[in-house]
Amino acid sequence: xxxxxxxxxxxxxxxxxxxxxxxxxxxxxxxxxxxxxxxxxxxxxxxxxxxxxxxxxxxxxxxxxxxxxxxxxxxxxxxxxxxxxxxxxxxxxxxxxxxxxxxxxxxxxxxxxxxxxxxxxxxxxxxxxxxxxxxxxxxxxxxxxxxxxxxxxxxxxxxxxxxxxxxxxxxxxxxxxxxxxxxxxxxxxxxxxxxxxxxxxxxxxxxxxxxxxxxxxxxxxxxxxxxxxxxxxxxxxxxxxxxxxxxxxxxxxxxxxxxxxxxxxxxxxxxxxxxxxxxxxxxxxxxxxxxxxxxxxxxxxxxxxxxxxxxxxxxxxxxxxxxxxxxxxxxxxxxxxxxxxxxxxxxxxxxxxxxxxxxxxxxxxxxxxxxxxxxxxxxxxxxxxxxxxxxxxxxxxxxxxxxxxxxxxxxxxxxxxxxxxxxxxxxxxxxxxxxxxxxx
Amino acid sequence: xxxxxxxxxxxxxxxxxxxxxxxxxxxxxxxxxxxxxxxxxxxxxxxxxxxxxxxxxxxxxxxxxxxxxxxxxxxxxxxxxxx
Numbered sequence: 416x417x418x419x420x421x422x423x424x425x426x427x428x429x430x431x432x433x434x435x436x437x438x439x440x441x442x443x444x445x446x447x448x449x450x451x452x453x454x455x456x457x458x459x460x461x462x463x464x465x466x467x468x469x470x471x472x473x474x475x476x477x478x479x480x481x482x483x484x485x486x487x488x489x490x491x492x493x494x495x496x497x498x499x500x501x502x503x504x505x506x507x508x509x510x511x512x513x514x515x516x517x518x519x520x521x522x523x524x525x526x527x528x529x530x531x532x533x534x535x536x537x538x539x540x541x542x543x544x545x546x547x548x549x550x551x552x553x554x555x556x557x558x559x560x561x562x563x564x565x566x567x568x569x570x571x572x573x574x575x576x577x578x579x580x581x582x583x584x585x586x587x588x589x590x591x592x593x594x595x596x597x598x599x600x601x602x603x604x605x606x607x608x609x610x611x612x613x614x615x616x617x618x619x620x621x622x623x624x625x626x627x628x629x630x631x632x633x634x635x636x637x638x639x640x641x642x643x644x645x646x647x648x649x650x651x652x653x654x655x656x657x658x659x660x661x662x663x664x665x666x667x668x669x670x671x672x673x674x675x676x677x678x679x680x681x682x683x684x685x686x687x688x689x690x691x692x693x694x695x696x697x698x699x700x701x702x703x704x705x706x707x708x709x710x711x712x713x714x715x716x717x718x719x720x721x722x723x724x725x726x727x728x729x730x731x732x733x734x735x736x737x738x739x740x741x742x743x744x745x746x747x748x749x750x751x752x753x754x755x756x757x758x759x760x761x762x763x764x765x766x767x768x769x770x771x772x773x774x775x776x777x778x779x780x781x782x783x784x785x786x787x788x789x790x791x792x793x794x795x796x797x798x799x800x801x802x803x804x805x806x807x808x809x810x811x812x813x814x815x816x817x818x819x820x821x822x823x824x825x826x827x828x829x830x831x832x833x834x835x836x837x838x839x840x841x842x843x844x845x846x847x848x849x850x851x852x853x854x855x
Numbered sequence: 856x857x858x859x860x861x862x863x864x865x866x867x868x869x870x871x872x873x874x875x876x877x878x879x880x881x882x883x884x885x886x887x888x889x890x891x892x893x894x895x896x897x898x899x900x901x902x903x904x905x906x907x908x909x910x911x912x913x914x915x916x917x918x919x920x921x922x923x924x925x926x927x928x929x930x931x932x933x934x935x936x937x938x
Contacts, residue, residue: 451926452879543925766894791910795909
């Protein structure tokens, strides 16, 4: 089955919502595809607390005349102008004249002994789980890693009744507070207030501090923290640990968009190096909510042919001095690359330990010899870690991407070219029966 | 007696569990106290990223294996199995 759009937007976070709403307001037939259960992306994930900007944009989205494709995961581009998507055992071709990629970012994870135990999660990861109904009241949480998310997550979890026992940031706090404000689109003063609020609830802040081991048998029981040369154990129920953000580049890379220094290259109107493909938000540079909203609007207007309006907004962006300030902000301490022991798992999908990887010269070699990065996450977790641990630039996505960019059903992979956009035909027997076998 | 509007009944590994609407299957699995899966070498694993990237939370949902449970909302009568 196929659907046709003037403009297809991928990703329903702030950038994607802004792009889709702007393009729909310009009278185009717009589709908005997103693989989460609800729109908002990771930063505006539903839950108790939503900032005003989120409520405003989600209301605009609900009022906009566009086709919402919620829960659809894009895994291939069988031909120019077509993306192939899957939901449960359904498969559809989404056809477009113009495409706007707003695929967002994910957390960077780094391996250390015990990091694979249950209840060790990303900072945003635990926050997402709590917004998804995980009870946190009364639970002891250590928040660790680096980047603007830590403080925001600690504040949110504390507000939900968690006992945040420690927040460990590897960088100095004075650098993190303004960045947190930029990422969340909230005034720095407010964030400072939140920081003190978390502290007032009993959390201790440590800078230059990180976890060096997680202890426990079937799940996390305590975490060993290190600051300067001191080590100490902290008992806790959850460790929320992430090392800033990395953009989701798989789809831009699959489509051939030029990527430089780890980000999609986009011009003032958010056009990528590929004709009719735009990119907005974090994949073009980690810049936070306000910048993502602006880039999304520029992309939506430009894709809809409202060039003058798009240029006007793009000029406003320059005037306001928006920059991808977070790009270089969280430089990881080199010591973080030395936490894994020989037996520490680096590739969680295939259980490949650090020692097995260390002897290889590059990512490709490591993949072929150890199956590292060849499990269902396709290197999204271990590839990012390997880039930092071993300096393997080839672990970056653009050199190794190929379809499907997410594991897909055999029936979806077998969807024949006949049912793509030109023929607009009925789904094949394979697609309609939906084999349950998944390629892993 | 749970409020039928404000709670959903499902089973995780056969054990009944009641959750609020909007709860993800991954959260339900954690509430049930089960690891989401065993790794290829038998280690217990739970959700890591919470956003459909890491595949650590995959479970069998209503008979369909390898579902990323953090991306699926609980539904009345759902049958969830972890390996």
